[in-house]
Amino acid sequence: MSELRIERLTSPDIAEAMARGMRTAILPLGATEQHGAHLPLSVDSDHADRLGVLVAERLGDALVLPTVRIGCYSDSTAVLQAWRSAAQQVAGLADHVGGHADVAETSIMLAVRPEVVRNDRAAASAGR
Incomplete structure (x- = not known):
């Protein structure tokens, strides 16, 4: 199955995926x-x-639910910390990066959604 996000699937697609073992x-x-x-x-x-x-x-046997967008973030949010820890273990990720537009975050956005990165503003916000 090429699409794993349920928000982009139809109900029959999801039923078929579950019948195949998802x-x-x-x-x-x-x-x-x-x-x-x-x-x-x-x-x-x-x-x-x-x-x-x-x-x-x-x-290999998973579908992705719609992302829950948390409106107010704090580094002490237990749920988000637990999710990051689990994601790191499952995906084999290194330490997570911070939330301050660092080089890693900018690089990921250039790979994931390059159309939203404002390169003309990057130098002005470096280090913020």
Whole structure:
């Protein structure tokens, strides 16, 4: 199955996937927060969308639920921390990156959604 996000599938597609053994659901979570002048507020949610698909592909028996977009983010949010930890274990990720428009976040956005990166504003927001 090429599309794993249930929001892009029809009900019969989902029923067929379940009949073929899809038994796991991935629930991506992403904060909505600023990431400098050159990136949209959706950076964390966009990362979560993509990571959810990568985890589902790796598991092989999973579909991806619509990303839950958290409106107020705090590094101490237990649910988000638990999700990041689980995603790191399943996907084999290194330490997560911070929420301050660092080079890693900008690079990921250039790979995932290059059309939303405002390169003309990148230098002005470096280090913020």
